[in-house]
Amino acid sequence: MEGAGHTELSLNTHDSSLHTSTVQRGSRGGARKPSATPHAYSEVVKPPLHRIHRADEFVFDRSANLRPSEADRVMRFLSRAADKGMLWWAAAVVLTAVGGRARRGGVRGLLSLALASMLANGILKPLFPRRRPTARQWASVLRGVRIPLSSSFPSGHAASAAAFTTGVALESPVTGAVLAPLAAAVAYSRVHNGVHWPSDVLVGLAFGGVVASSTRRWWAVRSEDPADLGTAADVPALPGGEGLLVVVNPGSGPGDDAPTDEIGAALPSALVRTLDMDQDFAEQLDTWIGGIQPHALGVCGGDGTVVAVAAAAVRHTLPLAVFPGGTLNHFARDAGVTDIAGTAKAVEKGRARHVDKAVVVTDVAAPAPFLNTASLGGYPDAVRLREKWQPRLGKWPAACAAMIRILSAAAPLAVTIDGQPVLIWMLFVGNGRYSPADQVPMSRPAITGGMLDVRYVRADRRASRSRLLFAAATGTLGTTPVYVRSLVPRLTVQVDGSPVALATDGEVVADARTFDFRAEPEALAVYRPQP
Numbered sequence: 001m002e003g004a005g006h007t008e009l010s011l012n013t014h015d016s017s018l019h020t021s022t023v024q025r026g027s028r029g030g031a032r033k034p035s036a037t038p039h040a041y042s043e044v045v046k047p048p049l050h051r052i053h054r055a056d057e058f059v060f061d062r063s064a065n066l067r068p069s070e071a072d073r074v075m076r077f078l079s080r081a082a083d084k085g086m087l088w089w090a091a092a093v094v095l096t097a098v099g100g101r102a103r104r105g106g107v108r109g110l111l112s113l114a115l116a117s118m119l120a121n122g123i124l125k126p127l128f129p130r131r132r133p134t135a136r137q138w139a140s141v142l143r144g145v146r147i148p149l150s151s152s153f154p155s156g157h158a159a160s161a162a163a164f165t166t167g168v169a170l171e172s173p174v175t176g177a178v179l180a181p182l183a184a185a186v187a188y189s190r191v192h193n194g195v196h197w198p199s200d201v202l203v204g205l206a207f208g209g210v211v212a213s214s215t216r217r218w219w220a221v222r223s224e225d226p227a228d229l230g231t232a233a234d235v236p237a238l239p240g241g242e243g244l245l246v247v248v249n250p251g252s253g254p255g256d257d258a259p260t261d262e263i264g265a266a267l268p269s270a271l272v273r274t275l276d277m278d279q280d281f282a283e284q285l286d287t288w289i290g291g292i293q294p295h296a297l298g299v300c301g302g303d304g305t306v307v308a309v310a311a312a313a314v315r316h317t318l319p320l321a322v323f324p325g326g327t328l329n330h331f332a333r334d335a336g337v338t339d340i341a342g343t344a345k346a347v348e349k350g351r352a353r354h355v356d357k358a359v360v361v362t363d364v365a366a367p368a369p370f371l372n373t374a375s376l377g378g379y380p381d382a383v384r385l386r387e388k389w390q391p392r393l394g395k396w397p398a399a400c401a402a403m404i405r406i407l408s409a410a411a412p413l414a415v416t417i418d419g420q421p422v423l424i425w426m427l428f429v430g431n432g433r434y435s436p437a438d439q440v441p442m443s444r445p446a447i448t449g450g451m452l453d454v455r456y457v458r459a460d461r462r463a464s465r466s467r468l469l470f471a472a473a474t475g476t477l478g479t480t481p482v483y484v485r486s487l488v489p490r491l492t493v494q495v496d497g498s499p500v501a502l503a504t505d506g507e508v509v510a511d512a513r514t515f516d517f518r519a520e521p522e523a524l525a526v527y528r529p530q531p
Helices: 049-064 070-081 083-098 100-127 156-171 173-192 198-217 260-266 281-292 303-315 330-335 340-349 378-393 395-408 464-474
Strands: 244-248 271-274 296-301 320-324 352-362 368-370 373-377 413-417 420-431 433-435 443-446 452-458 483-488 490-495 500-504 507-512 514-527
Touching (some): 049 198, 083 100, 083 156, 083 173, 100 198, 156 173, 156 198, 244 260, 244 281, 244 320, 260 271, 260 296, 260 340, 281 303, 296 303, 303 330, 303 368, 320 330, 320 340, 340 514, 368 373, 368 500, 378 395, 452 464, 452 514
Parallel strands (some): 244 271, 320 514
Antiparallel strands (some): 352 368, 352 514, 373 420, 413 420, 420 452, 452 483, 490 514, 500 507
């Protein structure tokens, strides 16, 4: 990454006198150049840097005197592959294909790399210039790379390697551990090939790690730990799934392929039914439950399907078994049911806990339950646009395009929240407690306690959008007056104008002017394997 935009010199033509940072002043004010001996730099460095450089020379010489081997070829390849971060961009592509935590790690890693590279090359190198090691002839023809003219301190390659790897590790420790030896090899290759002193590399590694770690201040790491649930529930144990009705939504998930066979193999006595997408979900569920009289309900689908079946489970006083089958599976992850085998085991053992459910009552439609979140403002409109464009663009491109379109034309929303008039850009209502409190919510530590996590962005403060962006970038959302957060059991919102859209668990459910949100503590029993 270092030296981008600088002319490079070959190994055999590198002239250390080009680096003005090593020039000393004579007794009469004239400039004199250091000698061209291999370790001339140590003669012009003043204590305490002198000791550091002597240690650099010792380690550098030990590395330079290593016998030629195939490691020379590997070190040369790594040093070149990491130029301009290309090695780490390739790694990010692989992590994106892997998906899940690794994909999130790749995104954070690239962002960390960009920040570390910008700061190291744009600020630290000009502020702390240092001459690179003197060019030399190597015993191995596979050793050595072209030497940039930029400052040797710190190593941009090392900073980028550490930043990317640390960023990945924050999201996926296992993936970060796999990448760590590669990052260390890239960092050492800069010493092995003669373009950095060892201390340049060590400082670069530490700097990159610090930069990546600092991203947590304004971009929280999503916890993979399950949320705290309520009290233990007395539910029937169903060996083989006997008495369990499992409802499957074939349209959920990235591949539109519900794992029906896997559920049947895990619980062979369960009755599996597929929802008809052209009929009302609630009517289908009530008909099946009335005819079959199951002891428990199961659901395989995304969050929208889960909340529909959960509402039916509450209506009929039945426990719920959740089999992850959607694209995101927010509720399943938070409830600690991350795979079909775990849910099946909990069903057979009769292990379950209570969780809170929330509901919003409007002035135009039936009460809308939600297990995760509800929102007003730009997000529901973005969902509608996404659904309109999805057949042509695909889900994720349509979602990005819709969000950009809505935000660019956003207008403040005049509302009255619990009797207080206020202008807002958006309103977020979470079922349970979300975290972090002073940043954009990333995870849910608890689905119990009978509380709604309410957050909204005020539009009636001067430069509110700019202040919001600054606070988000600096990790100070908790102190800015434009970002309001509270925990309440109930919330009433009155829109002072035309009806606006309401979205619950990612689905737009109504256009209304009055919204009454309330938590329903321990309303639902969910099968959950023991932690």
